[in-house]
Amino acid sequence: MxxxxxxxxxxxxxxxxxxxxxxxxxxxxxxxxxxxxxxxxxxxxxxxxxxxxxxxxxxxxxxxxxxxxxxxxxxxxxxxxxxSESKPKMALFISKYDHCLYDLLGRYNSGELNLEIPFIISNHKDLKPIADNFKIPFYHIPVTKDNKEDAAKNQLELLEEHGINFIVLARYMQIIPKSMIDKYPNKIINIHHSFLPAFIGAKPYHSAFKRGVKIIGATSHYVTEELDGGPIIEQDVTRVTHAHSIPDLIAKGRDLEKIVLANAVKLHADRKVMVYNNKTVIFS
Amino acid sequence: MxxxxxxxxxxxxxxxxxxxxxxxxxxxxxxxxxxxxxxxxxxxxxxxxxxxxxxxxxxxxxxxxxxxxxxxxxxxxxxxxxxSESKPKMALFISKYDHCLYDLLGRYNSGELNLEIPFIISNHKDLKPIADNFKIPFYHIPVTKDNKEDAAKNQLELLEEHGINFIVLARYMQIIPKSMIDKYPNKIINIHHSFLPAFIGAKPYHSAFKRGVKIIGATSHYVTEELDGGPIIEQDVTRVTHAHSIPDLIAKGRDLEKIVLANAVKLHADRKVMVYNNKTVIFS
Amino acid sequence: MxxxxxxxxxxxxxxxxxxxxxxxxxxxxxxxxxxxxxxxxxxxxxxxxxxxxxxxxxxxxxxxxxxxxxxxxxxxxxxxxxxSESKPKMALFISKYDHCLYDLLGRYNSGELNLEIPFIISNHKDLKPIADNFKIPFYHIPVTKDNKEDAAKNQLELLEEHGINFIVLARYMQIIPKSMIDKYPNKIINIHHSFLPAFIGAKPYHSAFKRGVKIIGATSHYVTEELDGGPIIEQDVTRVTHAHSIPDLIAKGRDLEKIVLANAVKLHADRKVMVYNNKTVIFS
Amino acid sequence: MxxxxxxxxxxxxxxxxxxxxxxxxxxxxxxxxxxxxxxxxxxxxxxxxxxxxxxxxxxxxxxxxxxxxxxxxxxxxxxxxxxSESKPKMALFISKYDHCLYDLLGRYNSGELNLEIPFIISNHKDLKPIADNFKIPFYHIPVTKDNKEDAAKNQLELLEEHGINFIVLARYMQIIPKSMIDKYPNKIINIHHSFLPAFIGAKPYHSAFKRGVKIIGATSHYVTEELDGGPIIEQDVTRVTHAHSIPDLIAKGRDLEKIVLANAVKLHADRKVMVYNNKTVIFS
CATH class of the missing domain: 3.30.70.260 (ACT domain)
Incomplete structure (x- = not known):
């Protein structure tokens, strides 16, 4: 059938x-x-x-x-x-944080994700052992101020070679160059550790702490040229109090980030997301 | 059109x-x-x-x-x-609690509800002034051990006379007789002050307190002959702690009851609920 | 005792x-x-x-x-x-929206709020009948471009005359003058219809719709001179989808606003809020 | 200090x-x-x-x-x-489900948990490779109808030998014998995959599906002799609809189980839980 x-x-x-x-x-x-x-x-x-x-x-x-x-x-x-036979191929970009990586690979292993992960790319070597444990090829492509174009070229070659359909930035922490965004429009999924559009940019938990919010959030969105400004796929929040320090917010946020990113990945892989006017229509 | x-x-x-x-x-x-x-x-x-x-x-x-x-x-x-021109007619059955009544009438007044309320029935006179304020006819039909059949007959006459399409029990606190359930199958909406199927029957907040749950809930469902066993339309919950007394649970629960009942009423009035196998399909 | x-x-x-x-x-x-x-x-x-x-x-x-x-x-x-015998006296400032007003007065009537409401001030006459129903004195003080100082003077006189301890802006929709903020520091509670600090200022539901967020919120905060920048007392959120129009967001938001404002009022009236560094410590 | x-x-x-x-x-x-x-x-x-x-x-x-x-x-x-220098020692009992195991070990690895895990016990060999990856000793103690007493004896010896302070059943799926409960009163933490007291016992997701609930939950509690009747430490819930099949509920439930169990483990390890009258006082 x-x-x-x-x-x-x-x-x-x-x-x-x-x-x-x-x-x-x-x-x-x-x-x-x-x-x-x-x-x-x-x-x-x-x-x-x-x-x-x-x-x-x-x-x-x-x-x-x-x-x-x-x-x-x-x-x-x-x-x-x-x-429905053709599973989309997803490239995983990571850096040094392991919580989203563990979460996604755990779900992948258990058959919860309807996709294939041909490889993982990282700008650091730290998490290679995790990739090895899950038996997924790991490419270390360092990114420095001076080699950005070369790094992007290497990455793009890998993406094309493996017929990658979409990219997931699992706390990759690097700006994606325009060349890659243009090649993968609405196909690069990022997890931002705030309830967008609040706290765009770096250190959102620090900003949330300073503002004294009573709820923190995480947002998964497609990457566009505007920083943290792309179409939102999924968001979730959790309550915090005055007694939570910045490290507490970061720890609580990790749980949000994992679930929000996993949900966004599932929606995308199941072809349930459509994009227009910088917004998403989600058929779930 | x-x-x-x-x-x-x-x-x-x-x-x-x-x-x-x-x-x-x-x-x-x-x-x-x-x-x-x-x-x-x-x-x-x-x-x-x-x-x-x-x-x-x-x-x-x-x-x-x-x-x-x-x-x-x-x-x-x-x-x-x-x-879509024909708004359903809803009869409101109340007793002595006013929170769901205020909530529904406030929404009704502001045009949020796509329905008509021809009258309110109560077994007590206490809330008549609220009905008067909102200019909705109020019928006082006392219910005692001995007059149950007569009371039901009076109620049914009013329902038929006004061409009522569905009934909402806004904390009515009385068992609905089989004769009325048979006349209005899946058309009598109740709000139960617990997260069903936990804490069926009387005093669910007391039971929740005794069991030491960390979350309490409210459930709106269609009335069937089985007590609190009918098809669930809507549920919601809120967190509680060891420090909440029974009166605290009751107060927090009131907010849940209002919103859960209002949502169920809206879904029903907008013809978004279908029932089979004692469950609901909600097209929202 | x-x-x-x-x-x-x-x-x-x-x-x-x-x-x-x-x-x-x-x-x-x-x-x-x-x-x-x-x-x-x-x-x-x-x-x-x-x-x-x-x-x-x-x-x-x-x-x-x-x-x-x-x-x-x-x-x-x-x-x-x-x-604990001395209940704080709260002045209610309203405009044309009735949902927070109904909600607060319903709670006040049922004894849920540990405070007194000596009067209601509004810049419009529309909601006077509600104040009348609840038998609370209603002062109509119109505010125009030209009479702002006079209006504030009238308001302040009423506040002092009745020994008001704190002010609640239940969707009052007017900028509070510095003179009043200085007289009531961290004693004027506002409800803003967004998840601050996202969507500061006018028409936050329109902005939320445009940005395509998947969750909307409401925030209750003390009024300071910085627009929507004061210490946050309470926040809450609810999920929305692409299918929700702006009127849908406004309707869903009303339920948030009511509950968030009521919670903030209760915390303040029960003397459970302390303020420093533009943040709140909530002992709940 | x-x-x-x-x-x-x-x-x-x-x-x-x-x-x-x-x-x-x-x-x-x-x-x-x-x-x-x-x-x-x-x-x-x-x-x-x-x-x-x-x-x-x-x-x-x-x-x-x-x-x-x-x-x-x-x-x-x-x-x-x-x-505060003495970290509690936790024994992890598992069976064939790996989601709670991955979650707890990921948190343990990242330093989020203030405890030590001297070993893992399982009645099956399936998850040994995960224990190996995380370099935690793994003891395979099969449990059959006939060897229950011997198995319990083996387990108790290991617990005593390593000075275990508390036990976590990460979907262990076996009844704990009275002898062990008596040795570790209010020190054995279970995760039950329902919103207790609803759906006690086996197959709660099947029961939730049958009843047509709109919200499912997970509950972490201390093990007592009464099945799923011990003091509740933590609960959480998530929304479901008529469109979720039983496998969908199970998949959504896994995320709840992970977070609820992790929170309960943290509260216990940080000595924030007190028990009386079969209820918990949580100082968080």
Whole structure:
């Protein structure tokens, strides 16, 4: 049995849903999930649909071609069709913090994540033993003031060589160069250790402490050129009090960061995120 | 412009979605919301759909008739079609606690609730002044050991006379007789002051205190013959500590009860709740 | 029986706690609550203590005098001693939004708030009927570009005349003049409809919508001259999705605002808040 | 510098706090933390106090002896005094689930937990490689219907040999024999995968699914002879919907279990938990 996921984005107009569901029916598919969203102010239409095809002769490529001419061209859709067999390939960028790394690899190991991790890249060697334990190739690419372009080139080569679909910055702590953002638009997921848009930039726990907030947060977002300004995928928060020191906030924040990043990774890997106007539509 | 909401429940089989969306398209409707759920274990299909019809000749009754013969009979659907113009009529049953009453009437007054409240019934006179302030008719129907049947008869007469669609027990504190449950199946909403199924029955805050839980909750559910055993619509919780006395739990619980009941009422009034197997499907 | 609450703030040094508890013991008081906090970085000491005195001859004024000379002067304490009999007097400033007003008056009526509300001030007449229903005097003091000083003068006269201890801005929507802030330092409580420090200023729900956050919040803080920059007393948040419109955010936010403001009012009225460095210490 | 933590439990009566703080002062200690709780209904007094002693001649054993005769005997206190230098020793009991194990060992590795883990015991060999990676001795003690007594004896020998202070059942999935509970009263921490007291016993996620709850939880508690009936240390919850299958609940629950168990372990290891009447007092 073939199972596909279809993502559609176009201007809203009558009959899109009927046309698409009809098309599926004519191709002898059974819709097992359909969700849609209309931004009525902007007049934008979004849809996510999962369909199963039991006929042995079903061919995803032919289906795509037919979809394009029958529907996508007419409704001027931006669209993507994924076979549920093809797991996305994720590159993990890390630095010296291990909590998100342990968390993601633990979930990966237990089969909770519907993706593949061909390798890990780090600008430091510290966490190589963890990669080794989980038997995932580890590339040490140091990043200094002077070698930024070379480092990015090395990274991009690895990404292309392995056919990477998206990148996760698990507390990577380095600015991503424009060249990489352009190659992976809305495909680089960062975890920022604050409740954005509060406390953009470095040391957000210190800023949160200074401001005396009663709740701290973490935010996972796609990386754009604007620092911590990309489309937000997931956020979560936890309560703090005056009695929490900065190290306490950092420790409590680690738990948030792990869960928020893991949720964002799952949503992205399951093709449940669509982006427009620097915002996300999440079909969950 | 006409706007309708369609709720469908039937055994899952191929092409339901395409058939329904096609039917809408043929009737020149534009689907503005579609959501569906399949319980794959039980093979049950659920759908909620909102559609707009701009044609002046559109007639809801004719549409319903056509829907029945073209779709519902063939797929053996349980179905309901509502015009968005018709607001459901809700009867409010109260006793002596005023917090849920104030909360619901405040929301009603501010236009937050998409419903009408033709009257309030209480077994005590205490809260009549609040009903008066909000200019809602108030019926005092005392309930004693000996007059239960008469009281229920009086209540049912009022309900029928005003064409009531659903009943909300805003801390009414009385057992609802089987005769009324049978007349309003999955149409009587109760708020229970615990995180069900923990602490069924009387004095749940006392039980929660005794057990030393660290979180208390509130649950809104449809009333069935089994005490506090009906389909759950909404739940919420809040943290407590050893330092909270029973009166503290009761005070904190009031805030939960208000919000949980208000959310359940909104979901029901907006026709977003479907029931099967003593559980709810919530399309929100 | 007399019951008092003592709040202490001074530089940290050895033996403060022992000295204070000793002093209570010598005065034949029984400590029923003690909590303390040391900011070890800043070397600041904070304490809140409740004590009961059963001796009939106990005199709060004499106790205060003795406390001052025996302890406060020596440890250079900032301190306050309250008799639990004296409820603080709160002035309520409102404008046209009624949700926080209904919520606070409902709690006030049910005895949940340990305070008195001598009157309500509004720059509009719209909500006078609610004040009337709850039988609380209502003063209509319009505020225009040209009469700001006069309006503030009128307000201040009312505040002084009634011996008001603190002011609550229940969505008052006006800038408070410096003259009033100076008279009531850390005694004017505002509710801001965002998770501060995100979305300072006007229309935070619009900004939250535009940024595409997945969680919205509300913040109650003391008013200082810096807009939305005063010490935070309480915050809370709730989840939102891409499907929530601005009116949806506003509606969801109302529930947050009510609860956050009510909690802040309770903490302040129960003398559980201390302020330093533009932050709060909350003994709850 | 010496730092000690004192836990006190006795009947409430006047002057306990003053007597204790005085005693500390006379021993030239500086109190850096004090918290107390009085259950006024039961007339029970609880206190947790941290004090620093800079004098080089300070001797914890002599202090304890003096505390006993000067205070504890007079007030009939149950009391414990810990030196902050002595980290408690924790034995980890596991079975086949690895999520809580990875989580606890990750925190242990990063220095977040103030304790030592001399060894891990499991009734299965599956997770030995994880123990090896973290370089913690692993004992495989199979448990069958017929060898329960022998297994318990082996376990108890290991516990005694290593001077274990408390035991953590990280999804151990076996009933703990009375002999072990008696040896470690309120020192065996279990994680139950439901919001107790709802869904006691086996398969709580299946029961939660069947009941159609909208929120699931996890509970960490001390093990007593009553199944899932011991004093609750920590609980947390997360929202679910009708669309979550049982495997979804299990996956979401894993995140809860990890965090709830880790928090309970931290509270216990930091000596912040006191137990009475099958409930906990948490000084956090």
């Amino acid at each position: 073939n199972k596909i996921t279809i993502l559609i984005h176009c201007k809203d107009r009558p009959n899109i849903i009927a046309s698409v569901t009809n098309f599926i029916a004519k191709n002898e598919g059974n819709i097992v999930y359909i969700d849609q969203f209309v931004d009525r102010e902007q007049n934008e239409f979004f849809m996510r649909l999962e369909s199963e095809f039991t006929d042995e002769s079903f061919c995803t490529e032919a289906f795509k071609e037919s979809f394009k001419t029958t529907l996508a061209d007419i409704f001027k859709m931006k669209w993507r069709i994924y076979s | 006409n706007k309708i909401t369609i709720l469908i429940h039937c055994k899952d089989r191929p092409n339901i979605i395409a058939s329904v969306t096609n039917f809408i398209a043929k009737n020149e409707g534009n689907i503005v919301y579609i959501d569906q759920f399949v319980d794959r274990e039980q093979n049950e299909f659920f759908m909620r759909l909102e559609s707009e019809f701009t044609d002046e000749s559109f007639c809801t009754e004719a549409f319903k008739e056509s829907f029945k013969t073209t779709l519902a009979d063939i797929f053996k659907m349980k179905w309901r079609i509502y015009s | 007399n019951k008092i609450t003592i709040l202490i703030h001074c530089k940290d040094r050895p033996n403060i706690i022992a000295s204070v508890t000793n002093f209570i013991a010598k005065n034949e008081g029984n400590i029923v609550y003690i909590d303390q906090f040391v900011d070890r970085e800043q070397n600041e000491f904070f304490m809140r203590l409740e004590s009961e005195f059963t001796d009939e001859s106990f005199c709060t004024e004499a106790f205060k005098e003795s406390f001052k000379t025996t302890l406060a002067d020596i440890f250079k304490m900032k301190w306050r001693i309250y008799s | 010496n730092k000690i933590t004192i836990l006190i439990h006795c009947k409430d009566r006047p002057n306990i706090i003053a007597s204790v703080t005085n005693f500390i002062a006379k021993n030239e200690g500086n109190i850096v933390y004090i918290d107390q709780f009085v259950d006024r209904e039961q007339n029970e007094f609880f206190m947790r106090l941290e004090s620093e002693f800079t004098d080089e001649s300070f001797c914890t054993e002599a202090f304890k002896e003096s505390f006993k005769t000067t205070l504890a005997d007079i007030f009939k206190m149950k009391w414990r005094i810990y030196s």
